Amino acid sequence: MTDKETYQRFIDWFRRTWWDLPESVHLHPMIETYLTPEEVDLLTNIPHSSQGIEEIARTKGMAPETLEPRLRALANRGMIYESSREGSVRYRLNDSFFAMLRAALWPGRTDEATKNSAPHINRYFLDGWMDQYAEVHLKGLRALPIDRTIEDKREIMPHEDVVHVVDDKKYFCVTTCPCRHRHNLDPDMPDCPHPTEVCLHFDELAHYIVNNGLGREITREETRDILKKAADSGLVHGVSNWKDGVDTICNCCSCCCMWFESFHKLGHSASMDASNYRIQVRPETCKACALCVKRCPVDALQLRVSPQARNKFGKAAVLDPDRCIGCGVCSHKCPSQSLRLVPKDQAELTEPPRDPREYMKHYLADRKAAAAKNQNTAD
Structure with a gap:
C-alpha cells in the first residue's frame, strides 16, 4: 500500500464520527504534516468508543505490550483519548474536531509537525470544515457573563454563574488556547495580542490533559486568577454548552476563536450561544470613549448621537x-460604569441541554434537518 493510500484509508476511518472531514485541497496536507504514515496506519481501525487494550490489540493484530506504549504516545499528541475506570485503562480514537482543532494544539508546542500543520488547519477550517456548524442552532460554547458585570445576581442560574461553575469542580488544568496558537503559528496570519495560556478544563478532561502532557494542573485559586486576567484582556468566557458535567471554560478573542471566526469570516448567523443577559446602556453617563465598541466581540455596540448624552460629543453607546x-x-472595563448586564425578558430566556449526550442529540437533529433542506433545494 502506498503512503497516499495509507493516508486515505485513515481519513476514511477518521471521518466516521459526528464530525465529518469534507473533501478539500487542504485535508490531506493537514493530516500528512501532523502524522506520519506509520502513525496513521496504527490509528486506522482504532475504535471510536473506548475499549480495553486487549480488545484493541486483537483488532490490530498486535501484542498488547507493543501496542499500548504507541497508543500512549499518540495520546500525548491529542489523537487518542485515554481514560481509567475502576482500575481499567481504556482507549479510543478522538474525533477530528477534538483532535485537530483542540487537543493537538493545547500543549502550545512549536515542533515541526505542529508548525507545519497549523496553516493547513486554518485553511481547511475556512474551506468548508467548520460549515458543519452553519445551520446548527446550539453552538459548542455559550457565553458566560464576567462575574462583576451582572447588575443583580440574586436570580442568576448556577450554570450562568462563573463562580459557581468553578466552585463546583474538583480538579483543574490550563492549556494554551488552540485557536490562538494555530493563528500565531501561521506566517500568513497576524499574531494575536491576547494571553495564550487561558483555556480552562475540569475533572475527567483535565486529568486526561495533565496525564498526557497536553496542559498543566492548577489550583482553584489559579483558575480564578486566569479568569480575571482573561476578562481584563477583553476575552469572552465561553463555557461548555450544557448544564451538567461542564468540562471547559475557553477565554475567547474575536480574532482567533473558532466561533467568532465562523461568525465574522464564514458568515454564520451566530458565534457562540448567548447568555440570558443583555447589556443595558445608561446614555446620560456615557463618556463616548468608544472603548466598549472596540471590546465587543460581535460588533453589537456603536456610538451614535443621543439626546440623553451629557458629554461634549453628544453621543452615547447604542x-x-x-x-x-x-x-x-x-x-467590565467601562470607565463611567454606563453599561450593565440585566436579565432578558422571560420570553427570551433559554436553557442549555442537560449534558453532552443531550447536546449531541440537538446537534445531530439540526444536521439532519439541514441535509434534508439542502437535498430538497437541490431537487
Whole structure:
C-alpha cells in the first residue's frame, strides 16, 4: 500500500464520527504534516468508543505490550483519548474536531509537525470544515457573563454563574488556547495580542490533559486568577454548552476563536450561544470613549448621537440587541460604569441541554434537518 493510500484509508476511518472531514485541497496536507504514515496506519481501525487494550490489540493484530506504549504516545499528541475506570485503562480514537482543532494544539508546542500543520488547519477550517456548524442552532460554547458585570445576581442560574461553575469542580488544568496558537503559528496570519495560556478544563478532561502532557494542573485559586486576567484582556468566557458535567471554560478573542471566526469570516448567523443577559446602556453617563465598541466581540455596540448624552460629543453607546451575546466584556472595563448586564425578558430566556449526550442529540437533529433542506433545494 502506498503512503497516499495509507493516508486515505485513515481519513476514511477518521471521518466516521459526528464530525465529518469534507473533501478539500487542504485535508490531506493537514493530516500528512501532523502524522506520519506509520502513525496513521496504527490509528486506522482504532475504535471510536473506548475499549480495553486487549480488545484493541486483537483488532490490530498486535501484542498488547507493543501496542499500548504507541497508543500512549499518540495520546500525548491529542489523537487518542485515554481514560481509567475502576482500575481499567481504556482507549479510543478522538474525533477530528477534538483532535485537530483542540487537543493537538493545547500543549502550545512549536515542533515541526505542529508548525507545519497549523496553516493547513486554518485553511481547511475556512474551506468548508467548520460549515458543519452553519445551520446548527446550539453552538459548542455559550457565553458566560464576567462575574462583576451582572447588575443583580440574586436570580442568576448556577450554570450562568462563573463562580459557581468553578466552585463546583474538583480538579483543574490550563492549556494554551488552540485557536490562538494555530493563528500565531501561521506566517500568513497576524499574531494575536491576547494571553495564550487561558483555556480552562475540569475533572475527567483535565486529568486526561495533565496525564498526557497536553496542559498543566492548577489550583482553584489559579483558575480564578486566569479568569480575571482573561476578562481584563477583553476575552469572552465561553463555557461548555450544557448544564451538567461542564468540562471547559475557553477565554475567547474575536480574532482567533473558532466561533467568532465562523461568525465574522464564514458568515454564520451566530458565534457562540448567548447568555440570558443583555447589556443595558445608561446614555446620560456615557463618556463616548468608544472603548466598549472596540471590546465587543460581535460588533453589537456603536456610538451614535443621543439626546440623553451629557458629554461634549453628544453621543452615547447604542446596542443592537440581536447581536449582543451577554458576555459582559464591554461593561467590565467601562470607565463611567454606563453599561450593565440585566436579565432578558422571560420570553427570551433559554436553557442549555442537560449534558453532552443531550447536546449531541440537538446537534445531530439540526444536521439532519439541514441535509434534508439542502437535498430538497437541490431537487
